[in-house]
Amino acid sequence: MLPKLSRYTLILLAIVIMSVYLPRLYHKVFDEKTGKTQLFFSPVIKKFVFREMVGEGHQFITRDETGKDYDRQTFETLMPFIYYKNMDLWGKLPLHIDGHVFDKETMKKNRQVFELKPHMIADRSPRIQVFPLLESQPGRTGLRFPEDAFRMTDRMEFINVDTNTVDKRLTEQFTGALREAGFVFPARLVAGRVSILKPFDEGFFVVDANGGVYHVKRAKGQPVVIKTPIPSDLTVRNIKVTENKKREIYGTLLTKDGELYLISYDNYHLIKLPLENYDPDTMDFKLLVNPLYRTAVYSDDHTIYAVAMDTRYRPIARYRHVMFSGRRIPAGTVYKALFPFYIKTTDKTSGYLRFDVIRNGPSALIGIAFSLVFAIVVMNARKLGLRKHWADLAIIMFTGLYGLIAVTIIEPEP
Amino acid sequence: MLASILYKEWLKIRPYLAIVFLFNAAVLVYLFIDLRHLFAIEHAEMIWYWAFQIGTLHYAHIKYLLPITGVIIGAAQFVPEMIGHRFRLSLHLPVRSDALVLWSGLIGLLAVGIIGVLDALSLYAIIGIFFPSEAAESALLTALPWLFAGPVTYLGTALVTMEPRLVRKLVYIAVSGGFLWLFYQSNDYESYNRVLWKLALLALLSVPSLILPAYRYRNASS
Numbered sequence: 360m361l362p363k364l365s366r367y368t369l370i371l372l373a374i375v376i377m378s379v380y381l382p383r384l385y386h387k388v389f390d391e392k393t394g395k396t397q398l399f400f401s402p403v404i405k406k407f408v409f410r411e412m413v414g415e416g417h418q419f420i421t422r423d424e425t426g427k428d429y430d431r432q433t434f435e436t437l438m439p440f441i442y443y444k445n446m447d448l449w450g451k452l453p454l455h456i457d458g459h460v461f462d463k464e465t466m467k468k469n470r471q472v473f474e475l476k477p478h479m480i481a482d483r484s485p486r487i488q489v490f491p492l493l494e495s496q497p498g499r500t501g502l503r504f505p506e507d508a509f510r511m512t513d514r515m516e517f518i519n520v521d522t523n524t525v526d527k528r529l530t531e532q533f534t535g536a537l538r539e540a541g542f543v544f545p546a547r548l549v550a551g552r553v554s555i556l557k558p559f560d561e562g563f564f565v566v567d568a569n570g571g572v573y574h575v576k577r578a579k580g581q582p583v584v585i586k587t588p589i590p591s592d593l594t595v596r597n598i599k600v601t602e603n604k605k606r607e608i609y610g611t612l613l614t615k616d617g618e619l620y621l622i623s624y625d626n627y628h629l630i631k632l633p634l635e636n637y638d639p640d641t642m643d644f645k646l647l648v649n650p651l652y653r654t655a656v657y658s659d660d661h662t663i664y665a666v667a668m669d670t671r672y673r674p675i676a677r678y679r680h681v682m683f684s685g686r687r688i689p690a691g692t693v694y695k696a697l698f699p700f701y702i703k704t705t706d707k708t709s710g711y712l713r714f715d716v717i718r719n720g721p722s723a724l725i726g727i728a729f730s731l732v733f734a735i736v737v738m739n740a741r742k743l744g745l746r747k748h749w750a751d752l753a754i755i756m757f758t759g760l761y762g763l764i765a766v767t768i769i770e771p772e773p
Numbered sequence: 774m775l776a777s778i779l780y781k782e783w784l785k786i787r788p789y790l791a792i793v794f795l796f797n798a799a800v801l802v803y804l805f806i807d808l809r810h811l812f813a814i815e816h817a818e819m820i821w822y823w824a825f826q827i828g829t830l831h832y833a834h835i836k837y838l839l840p841i842t843g844v845i846i847g848a849a850q851f852v853p854e855m856i857g858h859r860f861r862l863s864l865h866l867p868v869r870s871d872a873l874v875l876w877s878g879l880i881g882l883l884a885v886g887i888i889g890v891l892d893a894l895s896l897y898a899i900i901g902i903f904f905p906s907e908a909a910e911s912a913l914l915t916a917l918p919w920l921f922a923g924p925v926t927y928l929g930t931a932l933v934t935m936e937p938r939l940v941r942k943l944v945y946i947a948v949s950g951g952f953l954w955l956f957y958q959s960n961d962y963e964s965y966n967r968v969l970w971k972l973a974l975l976a977l978l979s980v981p982s983l984i985l986p987a988y989r990y991r992n993a994s995s
Contacts (some may be wrong), residue, residue: 361871364986369948376951485963487825487911488932491818508825510907518905520817553826614949704958704968713967758794768944772988 362772367750373765374758375702378716381761384702388601391415393684399647400654400676401437402456407665407678408437414724424678440466440649461650469604473646475611475619477708480597480639481548484710488555489518493560496578502555505577509533511546511565515575536582537575543568548599548611557602561609564622571600574609574627587627596639598622611641611646613639621646621672633674636664641708661685692722699723699759723759730755730763736765776866776877782850782880789849793842797888801895804834808903824908828961832896832912839892839923840953843885847930850881855934864991867876874987878931878980885927889919889920916963917969922956925976928983929953935986937993952979 394412401408407424419422421434432449435442439454443466446452453462478484491508507517515537517529534619537544547570551563562576562583570591576583589595593614600610609622617639621630635642637657645655652675653668664687667676700718734755738745745752748771757763778839808831811820823829854860864870901909929949936942955972959965965972 360986361981361984362988365871365981365988368978369982369985372952372975372982373944375947375975376948376955379955381950485911485961485966487907487962489821489825489905489907504816504822506818508818508821508905510905520821523903553822572842704955710961710964710966711967714971769941771993772985 363704366769366772369549370754370762370765371771373425373769374754374761375761377761377764378698378700378758379702379704382694382698385697389694395643395658395684396663396680396682398656398658398663398665398667398678398680399438399441400652402649402651403437403439404674407667407676408434409663410434411679411683413683424680433590440470440651441647443467443470450611456625456651459651465650468605469650471601471648473599473608473611473621473644475597475613475639475644476598477640477642478710481550481566482596484706485638488549490549490551490563492517492575492577494557494578494580495562495576498579502557502560504555508765509545511549513544533575533582533584535571535585536711537565540573540586540588541571541582542584543571544575547773548595548598550600552602552610553621558604559602561600561602564609566595566598566602570594572627585627587624589627589629619644622739630672632672633666633668634664635677636662636667636679665694695722696725697760698725699757705756727756727759729757734763734766741770743771750760774866775872776875778866778868778873779880781875784879785853786846786849786884789845789905790888793855793888794891797838797892799835800838800844801892801899804832804896805902807834808899812903823902824904830865830915830960830962832900832916833910833960835892835896836919836957837880837922839885839889839920840926842888843923843926843928846881846884847927848934850877851934857871860987860990864987870991871984874935874983875980878928878983881927881931882924882980885923887921891921899974911962914966915964918956918965918972921973921976922953923968925949925953925956925979928976928979931983931995932986935990937986937990941986941989951982952976958989 392412392415396411397411398407398409404423408422409468410419410421412418413420421431423429427438435445436451439446443463446454447463453460489508489510491504493502493505497503506521507519507529509515509517510612514530514534517526517533518524519526539555545568546565547568548566549563554685562574565573565575567573569714570593572589572595574585574587574588588615594616595612596615597613598610606624609624612620612622617637619632619634619637621632623630632655634655641659642657644655645657647654651670653670653672655668656663656665658664661681663680663682665678666674668674698719700716703715703717706713731752734752735745738748751766751771754766811831824831832861854863863873893916895915897909897913900912929945929952932945932949935941936945
């Protein structure tokens with residue numbers, strides 16, 4: 360009895376291991392290059408245009424939403440604010456659109472891109488909760504990391520990086536300033552852009568225990584704490600700070616309901632983005648800003664969505680497109696028939712690994728049927744009684760090819 | 774009888790346990806010296822930035838430490854049994870063969886486990902000297918899958934060593950190697966936080982698998 364049990368534990372282990380690696384191997388052999396679709400709103404023709412890879416090598420299409428194709432250069436001239444350097448090279452600047460004139464410098468100054476990918480969301484990737492609070496008024500060119508870092512416990516605790524001990528003076532100073540501004544410890548979220556490769560520093564946005572959002576900076580060594588008017592019942596999930604020379608938008612704010620806002624420099628006024636079908640856990644998001652329009656583009660592996668807005672973020676056009684990479688390809692169908700399920704370990708939308716069984720749908724029944732027939736033939740050839748080894752057949756019935764391989768290589772003991 | 778088996782296994786692994794203990798201690802001492810050197814030649818704020826923001830694992834030295842330990846302990850226990858078919862004598866002792874194998878395995882797992890716990894505590898203490906406690910906890914969570922890989926490698930070594938037939942040995946190498954590699958799927962910190970319990974459960978499941986090669990060995994030799 361025990362050797363039998365031991366064999367089944369080995370079979371189970373083999374099935375688990377195969378369901379991780381065999382599908383990966385299959386993808387390694389059969390995967391084709393499928394780049395993501397690039398989608399824009401053209402301020403020239405006032406239509407959505409996209410560039411998409413549709414086959415091996417460098418087979419691209421450049422097309423607008425009505426199905427009209429363009430050559431690459433014409434396509435780029437439809438997005439003059441994105442390809443402004445090429446426009447300059449081709450002698451097409453200054454640009455005249457809708458009675459406005461834009462030269463190279465104006466175009467360069469007024470472009471901005473905001474990005475939010477699922478793995479950037481605070482709860483989707485691990486982050487050691489210790490941060491450097493940069494001096495935002497350094498009185499010199501360039502930013503540098505301070506000799507301390509802070510963590511939010513029941514106070515804002517600063518640790519000296521040289522001695523790895525708490526800096527009591529700074530801790531009391533900043534904790535006092537936070538409490539004075541009404542901050543309630545502990546913090547729910549600490550959000551900032553930890554880098555010195557940025558034009559200036561805007562410090563951190565910190566969400567307190569009651570949901571209030573506070574803006575915390577260090578200016579000339581002193582704490583600057585601002586209680587923002589952002590409603591505390593908004594249930595903030597993520598804030599992504601984007602320090603940009605335009606100083607119009609602090610960054611993006613994502614709520615637990617999946618609503619996305621921009622935090623403006625105008626007294627932290629929130630601008631709600633009119634996104635439909637946006638799922639922050641699976642979709643890459645981009646907001647392209649130019650002097651005339653704002654375009655939000657967001658996509659998962661299957662569909663790309665876009666909404667074009669005027670300069671006051673009011674929607675003027677929407678578009679959705681099933682990407683070439685999202686369409687079913689024959690290799691996908693064979694894959695699903697061959698493997699009834701697979702164990703997903705990596706997840707590009709998260710910094711955490713997974714170990715989840717993902718079923719491949721009804722096509723798997725074909726593979727299971729073939730595996731069962733094959734197993735019965737082999738068992739008969741080996742003169743193994745089907746009744747005696749019904750458990751092996753049951754394993755194949757649930758695990759298909761994996762089970763067939765496992766029970767064949769770890770055969771029953773006489 | 775079980776006490777005698779445990780004592781016999783202890784005698785077998787004792788010198789190797791001392792070797793792996795010294796080996797583990799040496800690597801951890803090197804980790805301390807390496808970090809101390811890093812903090813001596815670089816600004817601490819940059820090292821903290823690399824560790825927390827960029828995700829540099831300054832303690833990656835210990836990545837394969839416990840799997841190597843597992844192989845050594847496993848080989849120390851089971852290779853001598855296979856030389857000159859001594860294992861056949863053990864299987865004739867007045868104790869069930871599955872109990873004999875499981876108790877032997879338990880001793881080996883305990884040895885690897887103790888070294889693993891010492892590694893974990895040392896890692897926590899060393900990182901805590903140079904970084905705040907959050908980083909020490911993070912290092913521990915990041916190193917846990919590498920530490921779990923130790924017992925898994927031990928079990929794999931035992932399986933492969935006891936198996937009498939070459940083809941099946943290769944199957945066990947493939948299964949154990951594939952399982953081991955599941956603990957090395959990421960180079961980022963704390964990536965395993967949400968799945969480690971599933972892998973640990975799977976590792977537990979592989980313990981009874983030790984019985985099969987012993988059973989096959991007895992059948993093959995008789």
